[in-house]
Amino acid sequence: MQTTIADKVINYNEEKPILKSWRSNWWYSMIPFTQSKESELYDQSLSFVTRIMLEKIYAKNIDLNRSIFITEEKNKLDRTLSKILELNKLEVNWDGYGAKSINIDTINAGIKFITLLSEKLFHYKSIKMPPPTVSPCTDGGIDVDWDTEELSIMVNIPQQPNPIYSIYIERGDTKIEMEFHYKGNIDGVLFILSQIV
Amino acid sequence: MPYEAEEIPNKDFLFRRIHKSQIDLVNDKPGSGAFSDSGDGMSTDWDKYSTPHETRNRIKTNTDPLDYGIVRLNTGMIRNIEDQEVIHTPEDYNRAHTDIIGKKKIAN
Numbered sequence: 001m002q003t004t005i006a007d008k009v010i011n012y013n014e015e016k017p018i019l020k021s022w023r024s025n026w027w028y029s030m031i032p033f034t035q036s037k038e039s040e041l042y043d044q045s046l047s048f049v050t051r052i053m054l055e056k057i058y059a060k061n062i063d064l065n066r067s068i069f070i071t072e073e074k075n076k077l078d079r080t081l082s083k084i085l086e087l088n089k090l091e092v093n094w095d096g097y098g099a100k101s102i103n104i105d106t107i108n109a110g111i112k113f114i115t116l117l118s119e120k121l122f123h124y125k126s127i128k129m130p131p132p133t134v135s136p137c138t139d140g141g142i143d144v145d146w147d148t149e150e151l152s153i154m155v156n157i158p159q160q161p162n163p164i165y166s167i168y169i170e171r172g173d174t175k176i177e178m179e180f181h182y183k184g185n186i187d188g189v190l191f192i193l194s195q196i197v
Numbered sequence: 198m199p200y201e202a203e204e205i206p207n208k209d210f211l212f213r214r215i216h217k218s219q220i221d222l223v224n225d226k227p228g229s230g231a232f233s234d235s236g237d238g239m240s241t242d243w244d245k246y247s248t249p250h251e252t253r254n255r256i257k258t259n260t261d262p263l264d265y266g267i268v269r270l271n272t273g274m275i276r277n278i279e280d281q282e283v284i285h286t287p288e289d290y291n292r293a294h295t296d297i298i299g300k301k302k303i304a305n
Contacts, residue, residue: 087218095216096256096265097235133221135228143230154229156302166302177302 077118080131084110087136100140105160110134110142113157113165117186121193129153153193171196200287207273211241211283211295212252215266227268229302238296241270243285247293255291270297
């Protein structure tokens with residue numbers, strides 16, 4: 001008999017303070033997915049169509065002359081960006097709590113922001129961050145989390161065409177949370193980062 | 198007949214359904230988007246009136262229940278978070294329904 005997600009919660013008693021989420025740390029226990037679902041999710045080899053789409057996105061957003069970024073960092077981002085593209089498949093109420101769907105403009109905005117910030121961090125601040133975690137929000141936006149032991153950066157890409165983005169940065173005891181009007185330029189974000197990194 | 202709201206003790210737990218798209222399986226944790234409000238708050242189920250199975254299966258859409266995981270949150274720990282309140286808000290079809298009310302991030 002297959003063990004289900006819910007079966008596993010019953011014997012899972014330890015609370016772990018793992019997730020830094022915006023202004024708070026949420027203490028939680030997570031019940032893993034069933035093995036079959038894990039296998040399905042991990043097997044996210046990129047389709048040919050997805051690869052073509054990503055190549056076009058990179059060509060628009062990243063200086064192709066910067067071959068170091070292209071060869072090393074781009075590969076790390078592929079899986080993250082392909083996951084964002086998949087969010088377009090979510091239908092209204094995909095979470096069972098009444099969530100909005102993620103429109104294609106929001107997905108494009110997320111991809112552009114991630115590639116741009118990753119590239120800028122890599123070239124101008126010499127910061128190598130792991131590929132971010134992306135998660136859809138119930139309001140139709142997308143949360144993007146970069147998380148290391150030293151530095152956490154969270155950005156909320158709002159449902160487009162809303163231009164007001166939110167950002168939360170935490171490094172040690174320094175915590176900054178603010179909104180900014182995004183017009184395709186992230187110099188303001190980099191300036192904030194330069195103050196604490 | 199509608200259920201009456203009750204005070205939830207700090208020692209009790211809440212279950213929240215998380216869609217697979219909100220999980221970072223590489224690091225085995227949910228992304229921050231998993232903790233966001235719908236309407237007046239973030240919906241959960243009180244473990245006094247719900248099991249993880251019931252929370253997972255209480256999906257109003259035709260999606261596969263196995264596409265969802267369950268996170269378990271301690272009520273007292275949530276109340277320790279700035280600006281967060283735990284309010285039992287039973288519904289006719291779900292006596293366990295509980296809202297976590299308070300801004301989850303600056304924008305909402």
